[in-house]
Amino acid sequence: MKITQTPSPNFDERTLPISLLILHYTGMETGQAALTRMCDAEAKVSAHYMIEEDGQIFQLVEEDKRAWHAGVSEWQGETNINSNSIGIEIVNGGHDWPQEDGTLPPFADVQINAVIALSKDIMSRHGELTVLGHSDIAPMRKIDPGEHFPWAGLAAAGLGFWPDAAAEDRRILFEPGTRDRGVAILQSGLAHIGYGARVSGIMDEGSVKIIEALQRRYRPSQIDGIVDIHTMEIVKALISHMTPPAV
Ligand SMILES: [Zn+2]
Structure with a gap:
């Protein structure tokens, strides 16, 4: 797997073992804009990895360091999510940069395949991690990676669980x-x-x-x-x- 190193100064030390994998969309006009921002010390944000629309993978922070992607968040009672997670930013304009018809931009298969390959690579080092979206850990503030993110496809590839809730009962x-x-x-x-x-x-x-x-x-x-x-x-x-x- 080819990974381009683009070190960010925005990290510190972990205080917890890694148990979560948090997926984000970048929500910016381009991947380059997101990469520049995450490498800017003033911005004080980062992620361990960023995956471009063409599937190119960038690493910004070493996995044993604490990247700054989660913000105010909570899962299973733990609020220091930056300390117990690995964060992947997936380049996608999201709700702030929709398509011309106003719908959410899609995620290309080549990009999702890279997300799956990288996630499995990460888990080969750290064991199975709980795969969550930013919206799961910060529902009051965040809606990424968004309702167009192919969670069912990820689950079919062995990442995360997809509930087989048959009933479309809307009562x-x-x-x-x-x-x-x-x-x-x-x-x-x-x-x-x-x-x-x-x-x-x-x-x-x-x-x-x-x-x-x-x-x-x-x-x-x-x-x-x-x-x-x-x-x-x-x-x-x-x-x-x-x-x-x-x-
Ligand atoms: Zn996010």
Whole structure:
């Protein structure tokens, strides 16, 4: 695998072992603009790797160092995500640089193949890592890598889990503002999966944003923060996937 070294000054020391792989889109006009920014000491941002639209891979920070890509974020109760993750920036204009027709720019197969190859290469060194989007760990602030990112394809390649929630049932269970004991159970489930959910029994703003993040990743056809049966099936499938079988 050919990797071009473009060292960034924006890193410090890890204080935690590596357990997560965080995927981002750059959300800038060009990959070069993103690379320049991540190598600028003033910007104070970086990632370990950046993958261009043509599949070219750049390394900015050594894997044993702490790159600065996550910002304020949380997963499984840990908030120092920069310390326990490896960050990959994927060049894509995203929501800020849409196509002429206003839709999100697609990810080319050659680029996604590079994401898959690099991720597997990283895991050959660190063991299996939990693969997350920036939106999963910072649902209040971030929507990258976006609803066009091919999570199902990654899962088919062995990276991350894709829930086989058959039911496209859109009957509504909880809307924003709903107060219900069932909401508390849902929030516990979201926290169990890893999301930074608080158990309040109310579909508060934080919970709505987490549901949007979950839909953006697992049900990109409808991202509305409303908990319908299909959304609940996805939550159930994720919990089931991470729980060992009964003996
Ligand atoms: Zn990001």
